[in-house]
Amino acid sequence: ACGASNEDSGSDSGSGGGSDSAAELSGSLVGAGASSQQSAMEAWQAGFEGEYPDVQFSYAPEGSGAGREQFINGSADFAGSDAALDEEELTAASERCAGGEVFELPNYISPIAVAFNLEGVDELNLTPATIANIFNGTITTWNDPAIAADNADATLPATAITPVHRADDSGTTENFTDYLHQAAADVWTAEPDGVWPLEGGESAQGTSGVIEVVTNTVGAITYADASRAGDLGVANVAVGSDFVAPSPEAAAAVVENSPAVEGRGEYDFAIEVNRLTEGTGEYPVVLVSYHIGCVEYDDQEKADNVKAFMNYVISEDGQATAAENAGNAQISDTLREQAQGAVDAITAAG
Amino acid sequence: MTATKAPTEPPAQQRTVRRPGDRIFSGAAKGSGIFILLVLAGVAAFLISEALPALTAPSDEIPGGEGLAGYVGPLILGTLLGAVIALIVATPLAVAIALYITYYAPRRIAAPMGYVIDLLAAIPSVVYGFWGLAVLAPELVPFHTWLADTLGFIPFFAGPASTSGRTMLTVGIVLAVMILPIISAISREVFSQAPALHREAALALGATRWEMIKMAVLPYGKSGIIAGAMLGLGRALGETMAVAIILSGGAGATVNLISNSNPSTIASNIALSFPEATGIDVNTLIASGLALFLITLAVNMLARWVVNRRADFSGAN
C-alpha cells in the first residue's frame, strides 16, 4: 500500500520478460563499488529486477576501493571495480569465498576521452607526449607549436590552457595516468595512481565535476568517460601513425587484444590493457571495470542471485541496454564466451 | 565574617527535600547532559583509536610520503582559510540582517523577511555545491582577476587568478552564505528579546536608533551573536559536500586565495578520498578528522574565554 506507484506495476509486468525460473529467486543481492559503471549498472539493475522482481537488488556506487573492501569483508555480494584485485586482496577475497576461487569479469569497457573547451575547435589530434605535457603544465597555451604541428587545419587561439583533473580517488585517473605513464614514458614519469599524482592545478570532483568545470571554462581540458563529453571538443589520440577518436568499438577492440594478467585463477579474467597498441581502430585510453565475485558462495540463494545477475549482465540484451544508457562499449563475443564459463561455474558450498 | 562558618555548615541545598517528580525530571535532564558527553567521548575514542595507526606509522607510508604533518598541514590551513573567510564575511552581514529585520524593516515585511533568510538554511549543501560550481564561481572570475591585478601584492591575492573561479575565496563566500542564516537566526532571536526597558532608557536619553542599538541591543545580544558565530564556524569548518564540489583543491600549503591551486579542507578531503581509501590511508584520513576535532576544541575555548571575560556585564538578569 505504501509502495511507489511504479513499483506495484513493476512486479506485475516483470514476469513478462522473465524466464520460468524467475519466481524461484528471492532474497537480496548487494553490490558495491565503481562509480564509473553506475549508469550501466542502472540499466542492468532495471533489467534484472524486471526478470526477478522478488530479489532485493542494490548497488552502492561508492568507489572501486570501497567495493572491493565491502566484497572482501562480506558486506557486498559482489564488487564493481575499475581495477582488478591485487595480490593481497586476492588472498583475502579467496578467504571470503570459503577458500574458493574468485571471478573477475571485465564487463564494463569505456573509452576515456580527452575533452576540451575551445571555441571553434571540435576536434584535435594529440600525441601522448603532447597530452602529458599539457597535463603536467609544460604546454600552457593552445597555440603551442606542439599542438599546432598535429593540427594544421585548426585555428588555435592563444588562450591559456587550464588542465582539469579529478579531485577524488578514481579509476578514470588511474587508467589515464597509466596510459600516460606507458605511452609517454619520457615525459610522464609519475606512477599510475587513482589519486592525481601532481601537485597544484585545477581539480574537480567526479566525472560530472570535471565536465562541468570544463564546460564553464574556456581553454580547459580534462579526461573523462567519453559518453559524458557531451558538447565538448574531443581529442583524437595518436595510435601508431594514426589519430583515433574515442569510440565504443575502438575501446572494445583494444581490450580484446590485451593480454591477461599472469598467474590468476581459472575464472579470473583480469587483463593488462595494451596501452602501446599500434593496431588500427584501437583506442588505448580505456577504462575497464570488473565485476568481482565468488565462484562458490556459502548460501544457495546468494549463489543463484549472483549467477542470475551476471548472466543477465553478459547477455546481449544486458550489454545492449547498458550501452544505450551509459554509452559504453559492449563486450565482444570472445569476452562473453569467456565470462559465460565463469558464470556457469557459480555454485553454493555444500 | 563567614569564613569560619562556611566550611562547617553544609550548603542549604544539600539538605533540601526533593519530591519524586523533581528528582526524576532533574535526573533525566542531567542524564541527557551526561549522555551527550558520552557520545562525544565515543566520537573522540573512535577518532583516536582509528587515527592511532597513522600517528605511529613511518612517514613514508602516509599518502604523499611526507609524513602525517605534511599530509594534514595543508588541509588544516585550507580548512581554517575557508572557515575564517566565511566567518569574516558572514558575521557582520548576519548581524546587519538581524538588525534590519528586528529594528529597521517595516513591521509588516520583517517577519516574512526573516523567514526568507531562514530558507537559506534549508538548502542542502549539495545544492550549494552545484550552485557554487555552476553559478557563483564563473561569476566571480572577473573579481578574481581584479583582485590579482590590484591587490596582487598581498600574499592572499598573489594570483595568478583562477580561470574557473573555484578557489578558496569562492568557497569562503559560499560557506558564508551557508552559515548566514544560522548566525542571523540566533542574533535575531536575541535582538528581538532585548528588553524594552533598556531600549526605552536609551531612547529617552536622546539616542538615535543606531545609538539605542549600540547601547541596549548589541551588548545584550553579544553572547547570542557569539553563540551563533560559533555554530556557524562549526558548520563552516566541517562542511563537506559543498566544498568537495566547488573547491579546486589538492595543492600544498598556500595562503593564495584566488589561484586554481588550493589546499583542500579536511572534511572535503575525507569525503573525496574515503571511498577509495584502504589500510593506512583510512587511518590517515581519520587522523585528519581528529585534527579538525582539535581545531574546533581550540576555537571553542577561545570563544568561551571571550564570552566569559565580561560575564558580569551580560544582559541576563
Next chain:
Amino acid sequence: MSTETPLAPAGAHRADTDGPVRTQRRLPRFAASGLFLGGLVVGGLLSALTGFSLVLAVVYGVVLGTLAVYLVSRSIEGRRKATDRLVTSLVTTAFLIAMVPLLSLVYTVLDNGLPRLDGAFFTNSMYRVVGEGGGAYHAILGTVIITALATIISVPIGLLTAIYLVEYGTGRLKKAITFFVDVMTGIPSIVAGLFSFALFTLVFGNSVRLGVMGAVALSVLMIPVVVRSCEEVLKLVPNELREASYALGIPKWRTVVKVVLPTAIAGLGTGITLSVARVVGETAPLLVTVGLITGTNLNPFDGRMATLPVFAYFQLTQPGTATQAFIDRAWTAALVLIILVMALNVVARLISRFFAPKTGR
C-alpha cells in the same frame, strides 16, 4: 542655562549647542533616498566609463550613494544623525546583499527543478527506471522517516540537556557540558557518519546499512544545535516568572514544564526547526550509513534506504547518457527538500504562534 535663550534660528546651531529642541535643519523627507539614487546613477555612469558591468555599477552606486547620504547628512544634520543614516544605509545594503545569493539560489533551484516537479515525481520511485522518468517517492519518504527519527532522538536529549544547563546545572558538569556541546557542533558531518557506521559495525558486524544508522549520525549533528538554541532561548525567560511559580508552591519540574517551556515555546520552535533544517540536507553521513536504493524501503531498521540529498547527489554526479533527465531529477529533489523544510517552518511557526506568550503591550 539660567537665562532663557530664544530658539535658535533654523540652521544656525552648532552640533554641541545645549538647549531646547533645536529646529535644526533636517534633510527633507525623500532627500536621503534621492541622494542615494543619485549616487547609484553616478556609480552607473562611472562603471560605464570603465566598460559597463552590472555588478560594478551596483558596487560603485551603493558606495557612492551611501557616501552621498552620509556626507550631506553630516554637513547638515550633524555627526550623530549622519552616523545613524549611515548605519541604516549599511544595514539595509547588507540585507539586500544577502538577498542576492538567496535569490540566485532560489532562481537556480526553481529554474532547474520545476521541469520535473510533476505528479510522477511524487508517486514513482526509481525502481526499474532507466534514463528518463521515475521519481523520488522513495527518497522523500526516506528523508522524512530518517529525519523524523533523528528528531525523535535529538529533541528530547537536546531539550533536556538545555533544561539541565539553564535550570539545574551547577559547577563543573555544567561547564563541561556547555563546552563540549560547543565542540560537538564542530564535528564534521562525515565524521558523524563514520562514527555511526563504526558504532553499528561494532554491534551488528560488517554488512549493516540501516536507516537508523543515518538517524544516529544526524542526531550527533543535531543534538548540539538543539541544545545551543534551546539554551539561549530558555535563558531569556525572565526569572520573575519562575519565582512567581515557585511562590505558588509549584514544584520546580512543573514550573519548568508548565511555565518556562510555554513561555519560550516560540523560540524553541525556531531552534528545533533550525536544527532539523541543519541536518535534513546532509549528504555525506547518509552516504556512508544509509546508502541508496532505487526502490522504496520504509523500514529504518532493515537495510538501505533512499534519501533526498543522497538521491540528488547521485543523480547529479552519476548521470547516464540521458544526462538531462538525471540533472532534472537532482534539482527537483533539491527543490522538494527545500519545500519540505519550508513546510516544516510553517508548521513550527503556526505552533509557536498558537502557543507563544501573548503580549498585549
Next chain:
Amino acid sequence: MAKRIEVSDLNIYYGNFLAVEGVNVSIEPRSITALIGPSGCGKSTFLRSLNRMHEVLPGARVEGKVVMDGQDLYGADVDPVDVRRSIGMVFQRPNPFPTMSIYDNVIAGNRLNSKRMRKAETDELVERSLRGANLWNEVKDRLDRPGSGLSGGQQQRLCIARAIAVEPDVLLMDEPCSALDPISTLAIEDLMTELKERFTIVIVTHNMQQAARVSESTGFFNLNGVGQPGRLIEFNPTEKIFSNPDEKATEDYISGRFG
C-alpha cells in the same frame, strides 16, 4: 488556618555576603505584620527567607530557624515546595504568566499542581479571587485575554488574585502596592484586613501610613552601612512603633515622616 511564625537567630547569605543578620521575631497568626526600613536593608531578603524563596537563588542560603506552628521550615524533612504552597507570595514587580490568559493566571497555582477542579468550581474561584483583588469588574469581559495586556496596576492585582487563589496560610507581600493607584491600594488594604481574619500576613512597605493603617505589628530593619548586614532593629506593636519607639534609630526613621 493562620499560622504563627517564630524566627530565631536567622542569618541570610548571598554566597559569602551576609545580607541579614541575627533576626529573632515572632509573627502572630491572624495579624498583619509590616516590615519597614531603608532601601537595601534586607526587607525583601528576609521576607523571601520565610517561605524558602530565598534559596531559589544560586548560592543563597540561611542559618537559623524559622518555625511555623512547631515545625521548622528549614528542617531536614521539609519540602520547600510544600512550604511555599502554604506561604504564598506577592512580588514587588507584577509578574503574570505571559502565556496564560487572565483566567488561567488566577488558577495557575491550582492547575499547575494538577488539582482537578470542575469548571463551575474554577469559575467561582476565579471570580472570588479577582473580586478579592478588586480586579473583577475591569477584566470580567476579557478573562481569556492575556494577562500581560493589562496596565501595571492591573497586573499587580492579577498577581494578588493569583496568590490568594491557592488559599495559603500565610501571605507574604513585597511592596505589593508600589505600582498601584490609591483606589486599588485601598481595596487591597481592605482585602488584607479581611484576609487577616483567616491568614497571617507579612508585608514589606515603604509607605509608613500604610504600615500604620493596616498592621498590628511593625518591624524596623536598618543597616549600619553599605556592605554591612541588615538587622531587625525593633519589632513592636505598630502603635508603639509609631508613637513611642524603643529605639532612637526607629524614631529617626519614622520622624522623617512622609511617604
Next chain:
Amino acid sequence: MAKRIEVSDLNIYYGNFLAVEGVNVSIEPRSITALIGPSGCGKSTFLRSLNRMHEVLPGARVEGKVVMDGQDLYGADVDPVDVRRSIGMVFQRPNPFPTMSIYDNVIAGNRLNSKRMRKAETDELVERSLRGANLWNEVKDRLDRPGSGLSGGQQQRLCIARAIAVEPDVLLMDEPCSALDPISTLAIEDLMTELKERFTIVIVTHNMQQAARVSESTGFFNLNGVGQPGRLIEFNPTEKIFSNPDEKATEDYISGRFG
C-alpha cells in the same frame, strides 16, 4: 532653560485604541507638575507623549499639538531624537543598562552627544549626578561594577542620576519613587525642588502626599470605564486641587485620601 509646554487637543492612540482623549493643558516652566489618577487612566501614556517616547511602540500615534516654547514637538521638521534629548525621562521600573558599569550608566547620555570628554570632567559629572540622586555614598567604591547588581531602589536612583546627567530642559518622571525608600524619596523630592529652579518637571505619582508636597500644579486624570479613553478632568494649582477642587470627581478621588 526650563520650558513651557502647551498641549492642545491631544488624542493618544495605541493602534486603533484611543487611550487618552482631548488633553488641553499648559505646563509652566520652572515648576513641578504632578499627574494623578487611578490606574489605567493614561497618565503614563500622556507623559510619554510629551517627549515622543510614545511613538516608540508599534502602532502608537498621537493627534493634536504639543508645543514647547512656540515649537510644535510633533512638527514635520522635528526629530524625535532631539525632543528626547531635551526632555528627559525616568521610568517606573528602574532600567540601568546591565552591560555598563555604574559609572558608564551615569554618563551614557553624555557620551552620545560629545565624543570627547576629559576624564576629570566626567568624573566630576558622575559624582555630581550621583550625589544629586543620593546614591554617591553607596556606590562610590564600586563605580566600575555593573549597575544591575544594585537593589531596586539603588537602581532607580541610578536611573535618575543618568537622566539628570544630560541636563535636560524638562524632566518627565513616571512614578519615580514607587520603588524607593523614604530616605531616597525625600532626597529625590529635595532634588526635584532644587531642579525646578532650572528645569520643568512633570511627575506621575500615586502618592498624593507627594503630589501635594512637591508640585505647584496638579492634573487629575480619570476614565469613565474600561475601554474608554482617559481624560484630563481637572488641572489646577496643587493647593486648589487638594483643598477645593472644581470637579466632583477630583474631590471624590482625593477624599479617599491616603498614601
